[in-house]
Amino acid sequence: MDFQLSEQHEMLRKAIREFAEKEIAPLVEKMEETGEFPLEIRQKMGAVGLCGLVTSPEYGGNGMGFLARAIGIEEVSRVCAGLGIALQVHHMCCWPLETWGTEEQKKKYLPRLASGETFGVCSITEPSGGSDPMGMQTEARLEGDYWIVNGRKCFATNSHVSDIMIIVAKTGTDPKGRPAFSAFIVEPDFEGFSLGREEKKMGFKGASSGELVFNDCKVPKENLLGKEGEGLKIALATVNRVGRPGMASIGVGICYASLEEASKFAKERVLGGKPIANLQAIQFMLADMFALAEAARILNYRANWMMDQGMNCDTEMTLAKYVATENAFQCARLACEIHGGYSCISEYAVQRFLRDAWVAIPSGGTSQIAKIVLGRHVTKNF
Amino acid sequence: MPQAVVCVKPIPDPKEWDRLSLDPETGVLKRAGISTVINPLDKNALEAALQLKDRFGWTVTVVSMAPPDTQKTLREALAMGADKVLMASDRALGGAATLATAYTLAALVRKAGDADMVFCGNMSLDGSTNQVVPQLAEFLGLPHASHVVGVETEDGSTFRVTVDLKDALLTLQHSGPMVLGLTKEANDPRLVSVMGIISAQSKPLEVFSAQDLDLDxxxxGQKGSPTIVSGLFMPEIKRRREILSGEPEEVVDRLIDGLREMGVL
Incomplete structure (x- = not known):
């Protein structure tokens, strides 16, 4: 068993940390204030290689893989979780495109995504809910050379900053009479497509999240992703193998950001003539945060390493997501406690970590949904 | 293709400097457990060379005298875009002061082949002597400029080099090889990209012993270093308190006399 990161992965962490501190950190204040996504960061993230981590070099990516992706998203989220989720959902568009796309689709869309020319969307959730995909209302019917799509997706990350979207719609029934779904690649200038409301969120401010509206939207026949009826398989695989580890990586980033801020504050804040870091009450909280952060990171790296090895890792991904996002909230809460009254002031980043961590928990499936998956695994295997 | 040679020094990460200490016996910096980074000004030197690579197709060779465990740090230079690294690593090189360092670096520069330009950081953040650039130039028999804040060229053969003289800026025009010591004002070093990290793994990083380089x-090392650390002391900073009492005029006179004695006035 080898827990040592490779030289390449270590170098990646250093490079992305430097990138995040130089290019992303100066954007955070404005993102928090305005809630606007800084469009210019897409190409910078593309140039440094973040956008193409799970895309093969033949389609313009670098293909460094999922462990690299975990480290990359973690480092971005350590500075700005809002851009962490934008990047992670972007990968949720890249990966199914490369996994199920035709050669033409891959050549057409992946280089633009890998370069950061645009960000991608992968949207399943509808007003009826995201964790019950069978209850999806959006429908598509084939008419001549087009699929005609009707329906509405909500909470779609990158909705208003993307030119390439993957969506899933009901396209009929399977031989057993159950609803069948198919996946489609949609571009915003397709007839019948429009953007709905953009949400104002308590966390991940500056990451665009909103509605995609399909009103007799004409999607060219060749934009079917995978085979007809494979939509649910594509959606669930993407959520399990890309979405959940992405959220886990954001959680790990928030854990360490909280830990660093709390430790720094505790060493600087003097009460009764001594830094509060000398107090056991504070040390206990820092120790808890450290344990939460390390546990989250190790689970997440293991799951992503398994993905890189081609192993079945759906359970490990879910476990990592559940633990890392919950731990992120605990870490951020403890960081706020250590900051005392200062945690209520917007100049102190810990309040942002707390808000971001809260939003990370239901993103990609609530903790309760994760526990259902994990509970089933336990009763089946233990 | 013309070649730019860049001198790079791995130094203890400035973010961890609070963990550094000096061995009171030997005067040597205790670096164990502290990670290394490329000396920040050496990144400016590398950037200047990489711009010549981007614009005129130059080859960029990095040379370094460093312990073997710093190879990972030097590979970052390859990830930034350098073509190869030549590294001198040998116990015999340990304890080198600036003169022995410059002598060794000069051998590496010669090993790299014809250097059309040699770029260095003006100084290393951990040593801060500013001596290696001129010493290296002397060993190589090349002209040099330190405190360089700008390097410009239209054609890749004639260079306008701007030097900060503290009170004025001096612009030199020069053709042919020279050794330049760059400051942080010279340029904005590029960031390492994922593609750079991947390509760095297949680029050559050659390690030479003192013997390989035919060094005297x-x-x-310490033998070739005329400067030694003869003693170490922590400057003692003490507050002195003295309360003067008496008539105001007399107290003021005594205060002024006292300040004069201390050399404050």
Whole structure:
């Protein structure tokens, strides 16, 4: 068993940390204030290689893989979780495109995504809910050379900053009479497509999240992703193998950001003539945060390493997501406690970590949904 | 293709400097457990060379005298875009002061082949002597400029070099090889990209011993270093308090006399 990161992965962490501190950190204040996504960061993230981590070099990516992706998203989220989720959902568009796309689709869309020319969307959730995909209302019917799509997706990350979207719609029934779904690649200038409301969120401010509206939207026949009826398989695989580890990586980033801020504050804040870091009450909280952060990171790296090895890792991904996002909230809460009254002031980043961590928990499936998956695994295997 | 040679020094990460200490016996910096980074000004030197690569197709060779465990740090230079690294690593090189360092670096520059330009950081953040650039130039028999804040060229053969003289800026025009010591004002070093990290793994990083470089044992390491750390002390900073009492005029006179004695006035 080898827990040592490779030289390449270590170098990646250093490079992305430097990138995040130089290019992303100066954007955070404005993102928090305005809630606007800084469009210019897409190409910078593309140039440094973040956008193409799970895309093969033949389609313009670098293909460094999922462990690299975990480290990359973690480092971005350590500075700005809002851009962490934008990047992670972007990968949720890249990966199914490369996994199920035709050669033409891959050549057409992946280089633009890998370069950061645009960000991608992968949207399943509808007003009826995201964790019950069978209850999806959006429908598509084939008419001549087009699929005609009707329906509405909500909470779609990158909705208003993307030119390439993957969506899933009901396209009929399977031989057993159950609803069948198919996946489609949609571009915003397709007839019948429009953007709905953009949400104002308590966390991940500056990451665009909103509605995609399909009103007799004409999607060219060749934009079917995978085979007809494979939509649910594509959606669930993407959520399990890309979405959940992405959220886990954001959680790990928030854990360490909280830990660093709390430790720094505790060493600087003097009460009764001594830094509060000398107090056991504070040390206990820092120790808890450290344990939460390390546990989250190790689970997440293991799951992503398994993905890189081609192993079945759906359970490990879910476990990592559940633990890392919950731990992120605990870490951020403890960081706020250590900051005392200062945690209520917007100049102190810990309040942002707390808000971001809260939003990370239901993103990609609530903790309760994760526990259902994990509970089933336990009763089946233990 | 013309070649730019860049001198790079791995130094203890400035973010961890609070963990550094000096061995009171030997005067040597205790670096164990502290990670290394490329000396920040050396990144400016590398950037200047990489711009010549981007614009005129130059080859960029990095040379370094460093312990073997710093190879990972030097590979970052390859990830930034350098083509190869030549590294001198040998116990015999340990304890080198600036003269022995410059002598060794000069051998590496020669090993790299014809250097059309040699770029260095103006100084290393951990040593801060500013001596290696001129010493290296002397060993190579090349002209040099330190405190360089700008390097411009239209054609890749004639260079306008701007030097900060503290009170004025001096612009030199020069053709042919020279050794330049760059400051942080010279440019904005590029960031390492994922593609760079991947390509760095397949680029050559050659390690040479003192013997490989035909170095004179008398001129390397501690032996070849005319400067030694003869003593170490922590400057003692003490507050002195003295309360003067008496008539105001008399107290003021005594205060002024006292300040004069201390050399404050």
């Amino acid at each position: 044992p008398e001129k390397i």
